Amino acid sequence: MLRSESEFEVWRRILTSEIWDLDKDNDILPALMLSYNELPPHLKPCFSYCTIFPKDYPFRKEQVIHLWIANGLVVPQGEERIQDLGDQFFNQLRSRSLFDKVRNPSHGNTEEFLMHDLVNDLA
Incomplete structure (x- = not known):
């Protein structure tokens, strides 16, 4: 922080x-x-939304961003692309250590993330 x-x-x-x-x-x-x-006000609902995933459930960045967009949590201002804005939101939450990158060799190059159990409880 x-x-x-x-x-x-x-x-x-x-x-x-x-x-x-x-x-x-x-x-x-x-x-x-x-x-x-x-957290900035625009990130709080995105972070809280991630409680739809059970504890220890690995999720993909793109999956979360699409869910945020579909639920109206990402609203672009001006010429900004909605997908780019969702990417920024995700990266901001990750930079605050609210999402941890998971190594999963069985999924190849696909990046997956987790929320620590305590972070999930907070959300």
Whole structure:
């Protein structure tokens, strides 16, 4: 979440966020919740939509993008192609480590992804 942030105040705001007080025994869930809260509004429904996949279910990027488009979660602005915008959304969620790439030699060159169980619970 903070990888691309260079402003000290953004880092301080995250560090002092009240969300860390939610569960003193477990730093993982507040961290995941904070990651979700900091998602841009257009990514939240796309991320949440991925709960249609069962835990540990490998999915293809193109499959998810087509589902988002079919359900009206990807709406282009201006001349932008809807498929390119869906690709951007997917890559933004992946860059936040919400999707993990899975190695699956039985499927050849097809890239597949998973959501970690805790991330799936959050979604």
